[in-house]
Amino acid sequence: MTDSGKTGGKGGKGAGSGARALKVRVKTARKRSNSSTRWLQRQLNDPYVHAAKREGYRSRAAFKLIEMDDKYRFLKPGGRVVDLGCAPGGWCQVAVARVKAETGGAGADGRHGRVIGLDYLEMDPVPGATILQLDFLTEGADDRVKELLAGEADVVLSDMAAPTTGHKQTDHMRIMSLCDIAAHFAIEVLAPGGTFLAKVLRGGTENELLAMLKHHFQTVRHVKPKASRADSAEMYVLAQGFKGRPESIVEEGE
Numbered sequence: 001m002t003d004s005g006k007t008g009g010k011g012g013k014g015a016g017s018g019a020r021a022l023k024v025r026v027k028t029a030r031k032r033s034n035s036s037t038r039w040l041q042r043q044l045n046d047p048y049v050h051a052a053k054r055e056g057y058r059s060r061a062a063f064k065l066i067e068m069d070d071k072y073r074f075l076k077p078g079g080r081v082v083d084l085g086c087a088p089g090g091w092c093q094v095a096v097a098r099v100k101a102e103t104g105g106a107g108a109d110g111r112h113g114r115v116i117g118l119d120y121l122e123m124d125p126v127p128g129a130t131i132l133q134l135d136f137l138t139e140g141a142d143d144r145v146k147e148l149l150a151g152e153a154d155v156v157l158s159d160m161a162a163p164t165t166g167h168k169q170t171d172h173m174r175i176m177s178l179c180d181i182a183a184h185f186a187i188e189v190l191a192p193g194g195t196f197l198a199k200v201l202r203g204g205t206e207n208e209l210l211a212m213l214k215h216h217f218q219t220v221r222h223v224k225p226k227a228s229r230a231d232s233a234e235m236y237v238l239a240q241g242f243k244g245r246p247e248s249i250v251e252e253g254e
């Protein structure tokens with residue numbers, strides 16, 4: 001685990017330091033199914049769950065973003081961030097702390113950081129972020145985000161995941177199609193040099209999508225942060241150094 005500061009800032013404790021070796025056993029109550037007993041036991045023994053509570057994060061997922069950004073440095077002061085699938089808001093908290101708070105709001109070029117989060121679930125507001133309650137798969141959802149952005153973004157994040165059905169192939173297809181849609185959106189809105197980070201499943205990004213990302217970004221890698229459960233198929237595709245859109249596409253959008 002890498003460092004985290006006060007909610008999302010750099011430098012701080014995180015789940016790795018000072019985390020107790022936890023081992024809580026949960027008895028299966030009469031009304032509780034085996035799977036919810038397992039879930040509860042996992043929560044109670046998860047150092048990231050405890051660290052999230054201690055450090056004021058809405059989700060343990062916050063530590064995944066902290067860890068990836070500490071290593072690959074894409075959340076910069078003054079940065080404009082879109083966070084797709086943002087509920088309950090852990091990634092938004094980290095993004096706000098890193099693009100806004102550390103500079104009092106402005107980057108080296110005087111630009112002010114912005115965070116726009118989107119989720120179809122209702123969630124509490126995240127101070128410093130603009131939240132849209134919207135299904136990204138509905139027509140026009142991308143345009144709503146573009147309207148709010150009123151320009152380019154430096155980072156497009158997607159932690160979107162549909163509820164699992166238990167049917168492996170269906171779940172895989174659903175998550176990969178969310179990633180695909182987020183990637184196409186990123187290519188439409190990112191500024192040159194920008195970053196796209198999205199959740200995928202083990203086995204990595206589908207060949208076609210991977211080829212597209214490699215065409216548009218200088219580096220593309222798969223990352224499995226320590227905060228992502230080892231027994232989960234989840235991983236992330238991180239594409240950095242957006243090469244920019246061809247002139248004609250930029251003109252069309254203007």
Ligand SMILES: C[S@@+](CC[C@H](N)C(=O)[O-])C[C@H]1O[C@@H](n2cnc3c(N)ncnc32)[C@H](O)[C@@H]1O
Binds near residue numbers: 062135
């Ligand atoms: C793993 S959670 C995100 C956790 C978040 N990164 C955090 O740190 O709190 C995945 C989210 O994706 C959202 N999601 C899935 N499909 C979506 C869609 N089509 N449009 C908007 N949000 C979606 C879910 O509602 C869920 O809240």
